[in-house]
Structure formats: C-alpha cells, structure tokens
Amino acid sequence: xxxxxxxxxxxxxxxxxxxxxxxxxxxxxxxxxxxxxxxxxxxxxxxxxxxxxxxxxxxxxxxxxxxxxxxxxxxxxxxxxxxxxxxxxxxxxxxxxxxxxxxxxxxxxxxxxxxxxxxxxxxxxxxxxxxxxxxxxxxxxxxxxxxxxxxxxxxxxxxxxxxxxxxxxxxxxxxxxxxxxxxxxxxxxxxxxxxxxxxxxxxxxxxxxxxxxxxxxxxxxxxxxxxxxxxxxxxxxxxxxxxxxxxxxxxxxxxxxxxxxxxxxxxxxxxxxxxxxxxx
Amino acid sequence: xxxxxxxxxxxxxxxxxxxxxxxxxxxxxxxxxxxxxxxxxxxxxxxxxxxxxxxxxxxxxxxxxxxxxxxxxxxxxxxxxxxxxxxxxxxxxxxxxxxxxxxxxxxxxxxxxxxxxxxxxxxxxxxxxxxxxxxxxxxxxxxxxxxxxxxxxxxxxxxxxxxxxxxxxxxxxxxxxxxxxxxxxxxxxxxxxxxxxxxxxxxxxxxxxxxxxxxxxxxxxxxxxxxxxxxxxxxxxxxxxxxxxxxxxxxxxxxxxxxxxxxxxxxxxxxxxxxxxxxx
Numbered sequence: 204x205x206x207x208x209x210x211x212x213x214x215x216x217x218x219x220x221x222x223x224x225x226x227x228x229x230x231x232x233x234x235x236x237x238x239x240x241x242x243x244x245x246x247x248x249x250x251x252x253x254x255x256x257x258x259x260x261x262x263x264x265x266x267x268x269x270x271x272x273x274x275x276x277x278x279x280x281x282x283x284x285x286x287x288x289x290x291x292x293x294x295x296x297x298x299x300x301x302x303x304x305x306x307x308x309x310x311x312x313x314x315x316x317x318x319x320x321x322x323x324x325x326x327x328x329x330x331x332x333x334x335x336x337x338x339x340x341x342x343x344x345x346x347x348x349x350x351x352x353x354x355x356x357x358x359x360x361x362x363x364x365x366x367x368x369x370x371x372x373x374x375x376x377x378x379x380x381x382x383x384x385x386x387x388x389x390x391x392x393x394x395x396x397x398x399x400x401x402x403x404x405x406x407x408x409x410x411x412x413x414x415x416x417x418x419x420x421x422x423x424x425x426x427x428x429x430x431x432x433x434x435x436x437x438x439x440x441x442x443x444x445x446x447x448x449x450x451x452x453x454x455x456x457x458x459x460x461x462x463x464x465x466x467x468x469x470x471x472x473x474x475x476x477x478x479x480x481x482x483x
Numbered sequence: 484x485x486x487x488x489x490x491x492x493x494x495x496x497x498x499x500x501x502x503x504x505x506x507x508x509x510x511x512x513x514x515x516x517x518x519x520x521x522x523x524x525x526x527x528x529x530x531x532x533x534x535x536x537x538x539x540x541x542x543x544x545x546x547x548x549x550x551x552x553x554x555x556x557x558x559x560x561x562x563x564x565x566x567x568x569x570x571x572x573x574x575x576x577x578x579x580x581x582x583x584x585x586x587x588x589x590x591x592x593x594x595x596x597x598x599x600x601x602x603x604x605x606x607x608x609x610x611x612x613x614x615x616x617x618x619x620x621x622x623x624x625x626x627x628x629x630x631x632x633x634x635x636x637x638x639x640x641x642x643x644x645x646x647x648x649x650x651x652x653x654x655x656x657x658x659x660x661x662x663x664x665x666x667x668x669x670x671x672x673x674x675x676x677x678x679x680x681x682x683x684x685x686x687x688x689x690x691x692x693x694x695x696x697x698x699x700x701x702x703x704x705x706x707x708x709x710x711x712x713x714x715x716x717x718x719x720x721x722x723x724x725x726x727x728x729x730x731x732x733x734x735x736x737x738x739x740x741x742x743x744x745x746x747x748x749x750x751x752x753x754x755x756x757x758x759x760x761x762x763x
Contacts, residue, residue, distance in 0.1 A: 227524070232563075232631055233563055234528040234560065234562075234622070235528070237525045237526075237527065244517065244518050244519075245517045245525070247517065248571075249571045249605070251617075253611055253615075256611065279514050282514075283513055293530075293531055325527065327529050329536060331533055331536065337529070339619045349516055351508070352511070353511075353512070392513060393513060
C-alpha cells in the first residue's frame, strides 16, 4: 500500500473514535488543532516503543505493540491525574511487515484509545528496518490541579494503586489518577521503570527521602521484582490522608533528597536506565 | 553518561531557552504542563528524522541533525500560521555516539528553538543502533484563524514564498506563515515532499484542481527539481488577493480534485512517498 492509502485507512479507523470535541481538526492537515476550554491546563508526554528494546515480534503481536505504545504515554497522563484528550502516533515500520500488521497495530491502539476516550489526531509514518513508535499524549485537568513529582511533603504516607513485581500487559491507571487528583492528592508518579528508581526520582524532585515498610509483592513475583522490575504501571502517590483503596507502603521523611530506606537500612537505587541497562 | 545525568544536562541547556510563559512545567515531571491563553487555538504536529533515511553521519553533523529535526516540525506550524510555543524531543541514539554528539545535537536544536522562541519542554531518550528523532511541536494562533489545506477556492492565485528545487538546510518559514495568516490568508501548506505532491494534497483537501503557469526554479536547479524535489520548506498558499512578497505560480480551478495542469497539460503526480521511494 502507498503512504496516501495507508493514511486514508488510518483516518477512517480513527474517525470512528473521535471523542474529544475540542479536537477541531485531526488527520489530513499539517497540524491537528485543539480548542482549549476555559480554566484548564493541558499536559503533554511522549514515549518511544522500539523493537528489540521494548518488545520483539515473538512476544508481541501487532495489536499488543499498538496497545503498549499508547499505554506507556497514557500512564504518564494518569500520573498527573489528567483526562486523556488526544494522541499523535509516529510509526516507522519495515517494508517486510504486511498491511495487515499495520492495520492490527492501529486496531490494538484504537481499542485502548476508545476505552479511555482519547482521539487519534495525527502522527507521522516512515519506513525503517525495525518497528519504532513514538506516541505523544495530551490530557486536560482543572487549572493548577496537576499531581506533580515535586509535591510530596515529610510525614505524607506513600501509597501504590496495586501490587508490584509482575510485568503485565500495561493497563494505565487513568481512572485511578483522575480520582486521586479529585480527592485532593498533590504528589504522584507512575511506576514505569521500577518502584525504587521511580520513588527515588519522585523524592529527588520533592527534596525529601522515603522510608518503606510494606512492599506489596504480586503473586509469583519476588521482593526483588517488586522493588526493581519495571513496567508495573501502577501509580505511586504521597498524601497526609489515608486511602482505603490504595496500599500504604511507607512514609515520606525529611533527610537526604532521594534516599530510600527499608527496615532502617538505606537501599540501593538501581533500576532500568535507558542508557545503561546494568545497575550502578 | 547515565540517563539521569544526560537529562540533567539537557534540562540545564533547555532552561536557558524557556520562552513560553505558558509552559508552567517542563523537563523533570511525567508531563509538561501548558496553561492556554483565552481565545487561542493550539496546533500540534510530529515528524521523524531517521538516520539513513533523512540524513547520514557523512552529510550531517550532530548540530545539523538537531536543527533539521526541529525545522521539519516548525515548518508544519508555519504552514498553519502558528506562533511556536513548545516542543517535545524524542531521541534514540547508538551507544557508540559520544556524549559530545548528544550535546551538539541539542545545541543545534536549541539554537533554532531560540531563534523562533520555542521552549524545549520534555521528550524521551532511548538507546538504539541508529539515530531516530521524533519532534512534536505545539503552536498557538487566534481562535479559528489557522490556515488550512482545505480552504483554497477556485480562482484563488497560488503563491510560494521562494524559489524551488534546491534542497537547503531547512529554514522554516515561521515569520512568513504568521504574517500571511495575519493578512487574511486562509489556505496554506508547506512544501516538504515536493511542489507537485504537496500541491496535489492541498487541492485534494480543498476539492479543487490547479493550473501552474510559472514555476520559480532556484539557481542551479532544474524545472524537474522544482516540481518534484522535496525539502524546500517554502510555504505554498492560495488567496484571491495579490502578494508582492510572494511568487505567483498559478491559479486554483474547479475541476477534478487534486489534478494539476501546466501549460494546459495534466502533469504527473509523483514525489516523495515515505513508503515507496520510487514514483508511480
């Protein structure tokens, strides 16, 4: 298929899922156009999903790649407590992959898009010898209400939205993020690279340290998995209130920014580094 | 360098160039946050620049790759007549490239960003065996004023902002696009893949045909180059008025949508197809 025909097909598939009334122009022009509502902030994030790095054709069918590509970015919106609005999808694929693969990729992506009412508003297509996707997501929230990495305070409880350690087909915690933001939570992050590394980043931005006393381990996973394995896509948040629907795992402390203690002992900050896969 | 150190460096380099007061949070959180102004529309575009496809290390130093990666997306904002606001930069690079390469890439990108007052607000970093960039740009314009591919009308003059056919270091026509939009132009596109293919797309979206009578050829280029060679990054627009600072190349006609005639003869629609490099 030629590029113009592929774009036409994608446009037809996307048209069935135009959810955001504020997208006044999508695929087919030089840019997508968004008309912001009064008193809202918009949030933006972008994530690569690369063949051989984040998936292989052995482990992921085309629809799984589409799902994962969107899920990673949606998880960042969830961490801010934002409502999904639209996405731009950049896709490079080898000539050897069939038109069927492309169609299934968009089917997987659009199924997740439909679930969270996010509009596919544009993107870019290219040929390359491996599959590369880069998905940009935009979300909205009431002005000044975004949950931030930098808003944790000493004595806040630290919570996660689920058990950790089992790498799952990522299911972004979009509804949970919006509910937490509405209930007044100010500080959150998503666990994409591993509990310890993401909690470390969270504490660094807030200028605080953390004490863990209860790490909830998924069935079939080890404590090591729960601490260091990435792609949980649960949310981690800090709050002075208690949350019955989340699991309290520890407490924010004054102390050396970014330091994490468990059972009184400092634990090693290691986790997935996109540039050095081994730990320090 | 580890990823955290690289991100820290990029954050420092980007901090010097925070131009958009509406970016209230940039690098360092899960998402960038934008606070829209009253009565504006926001436009969004994303473009790949891929090693071996859009550049090679023989032809492009790191700073050129950074420049080109941003220029391609800025050109789409220009086509809409938008004022640049912020960008997200996704970069995958081989381990063999030095920290110097990364620094120079961002230096090239940020030099262009500074020229057009666009804030680097975030992105993604990954390792890969080739250099892949995907740059998302956001621009703003007064509500309902975006220039569109779909707004050309029969009898409009067709204009370009410069001579065609010489592939240049892309210099996006941002100021020209904003000036045209302010002067009331409704219909525009940027010439990134070649005059004929981009005019064809423009006419298709507007449901019109085009008649060319004067194609301005750059010194050292052929008419064939001017018609079919991409990466001119000039703007093409249609308007019932005349423009002294642009070159009139033809007239919009009723007739078969997308058809292009020159000297009364239909000319072949071919040009860069990202999926099939040869022409039809």
